[in-house]
Amino acid sequence: MATIFSSGGIGWARKLSGVGPTIGGMTALLAEPLQTDPVQLVSDGLQRLRESVPGLSDTEVQERVRAVESLSRQAHSVMLDLVAEMQARNLAGHTGFGSTARLLADMLSLSKAEARTRVGHAEQVGTRRALTGEALPARLPETAAALAAGEIGPAHLRIINEAMAAISDTATPADREWAEAHLTGWAPRLDPAALGRLAARVLVWLDPDGPEPATEEAPAPSGALRLRDRRNGGVGFEGWLGSEHGPALRELIERLAAPRPASEGIPDPRGVEERQADALVEVCGLARGAEHTPSSAGEPPHLTITLDLNTLIDGIGAAACDYGSYLSAGEIRRWACEAKVIPVVLGGRSELLDVGRAMRTVPLGIRRALVVRDRGCAFPGCGRPPSQCTAHHVIHWIDGGETSLQNCVLLCEHHHRVVHHTGWGIRIHADHAEFVPPTVIDPQRTPLRNPLRC
Incomplete structure (x- = not known):
């Protein structure tokens, strides 16, 4: 005897007891499963894969890790296509939820932020439809294709999407196409953090001078610093420095915050934050006696800025600093007034x-x-x-x-x-x-x- 179970409209047969007709010595189930639903096929395949894990060789484990990660990314692509379809059909409006993000959050127990992110990504890489119902290409076709192929993941998608949204309105369609193709081409070989750094560089390439400042706008502040007294007599502080002065501070702090073993074989017991605080104290001491500025390979602390000579002379364009941040040629010209140019x-x-x-x-x-x-x-x-x-x-x-x-x-x-x-x-x-x-x-x-x- 066989009993039929169903879940979410997907049915399968499971034999519990009894003996049915036999064919060639095999017991035939009264309700034969018909695996036509792709979701059930994928689920069954994953279960078989899970069961096979203990018997895999080391090489096969590595191959399966790559394959399953690719499948996970492909599944995310399908999810975004489904979200785009929900949006196109206005299912949220028909069911009284008001927005697709809210419906998605409640359906899948997602945070509101994650639901909004999926809807936003679906708008960029999901399949779109014209008013006539005809399928339209994704707004970010290269990114959509890479995600569907399992070459990039959700984190890569987030960075590419944010970078494309940040491109200046003055960029040409060809520039936008190049930017997406460049980022998508590198994404499979970079982790998300590295891809983010590349995206920042792409934005500078497309608009090296940055947004044009308003003629009556006051000069941008170089930073902000807030000091407060602590109950133990110390001083608390927080703040920030702009791109012109921040790298110089980091250079000094990180140079002086390097670990200093107490003796050979005994590591420095201080954590990173404590070492950086000690470095700041040392910087303050050095400010009172600049002749004792520390050196590196025989040189005092310095920043390396590489740029074309014409950029420096003309004052047009941008150049990269050691830490990956960018300075305009005008800012560099001001530095060059006091700097040693090699x-x-x-x-x-x-x-x-x-x-x-x-x-x-x-x-x-x-x-x-x-x-x-x-x-x-x-x-x-x-x-x-x-x-x-x-x-x-x-x-x-x-x-x-x-x-x-x-x-x-x-x-x-x-x-x-x-x-x-x-x-x-x-x-x-x-x-x-x-x-x-x-x-x-x-x-x-x-x-x-x-x-x-x-």
């Missing part, structure tokens, strides 16, 4: 031919050349500035590697460890470094470069 001569293929002679040792000159070439950590997607990087020998010095531009690359501490311990390869070219991922990350080992340094 020229770097580049060849036709941006090859380094000569480094300015404001140097004392060969390592300092090589480091300066690395800063110009790599502009910070060269690992794909990393935005760490040169001050937080060390020169890594591609071929270790002990193994006969040279201390030269052709054998060195700037890496932050984290990616230095990654390269040493996880099987990444490095190729040095005239004007950039390429990184070859291990097979566990990319079986094809396709070389990558850092789009933030391109």
Whole structure:
């Protein structure tokens, strides 16, 4: 005897007891399941996959992880298509909910913010319909295709959507198409944080001068600082500094906040926040005796800003700072009034031919050349500035590697460890470094470069 169960309109048969007619020795169920519903087919497939996990080899586990993540992203694409369909049919209005976001939140027990996000994303990558009912392409077709193919996830979608919304109204349709294609092309190879940094750079490329200020608008403040007395006699403070002065403060604080082991083999017991507070105290002390300013590789704290000479002369355009923020050419001109400008001569293929002679040792000159070439950590997607990087020998010095531009690359501490311990390869070219991922990350080992340094 068989009993039929159903859930959400999906039916299947389950034999509980009894013996029915047999065919070739097999017991035939009285109600044969007919798997025509795609949701049930996917659910059954996932259950079979779950049951197969213990018997998988290490390589198969890695392959399944990639495959299931891709399926998860494809499922999210279908979800957004369904949300777009709900919107097109005005199901929220017909059921008295007022908005699709509110209906979605109640249906799926989502937060209001998450429901609004899904509706907003569905409007950009979901299938649209004309008044005649004809299907229209998504507003962000490249992004929609990448999500449907499982190449990008919801976090990538959020960053691309926000970047596209932030593009200036003066941008041409061709510029918008390029921006979406560029971000979507890089997204499968970058984590969301790195993609966000690339998106910020794209926005600067499209509008290097930023929004035009109003003629009667007061000058923008350089920052804000609020001080308050604490009950224990200390001072509390909070505030912010703008893009012109903030990077300079970070450079000083982070230089002085590096861990300082109590002795060999004993790590610094202070946390990051405590070290940064101690660094601020030290900065205040240095302000009272500027001749004791700390040095790095023989130089006092400095920021590296790379820009075309014509940009500096004309005062039009923007340039990137160490930390990935951008300054207008006008702001840089003001800095150049008091700064030491170190020229770097580049060849036709941006090859380094000569480094300015404001140097004392060969390592300092090589480091300066690395800063110009790599502009910070060269690992794909990393935005760490040169001050937080060390020169890594591609071929270790002990193994006969040279201390030269052709054998060195700037890496932050984290990616230095990654390269040493996880099987990444490095190729040095005239004007950039390429990184070859291990097979566990990319079986094809396709070389990558850092789009933030391109």
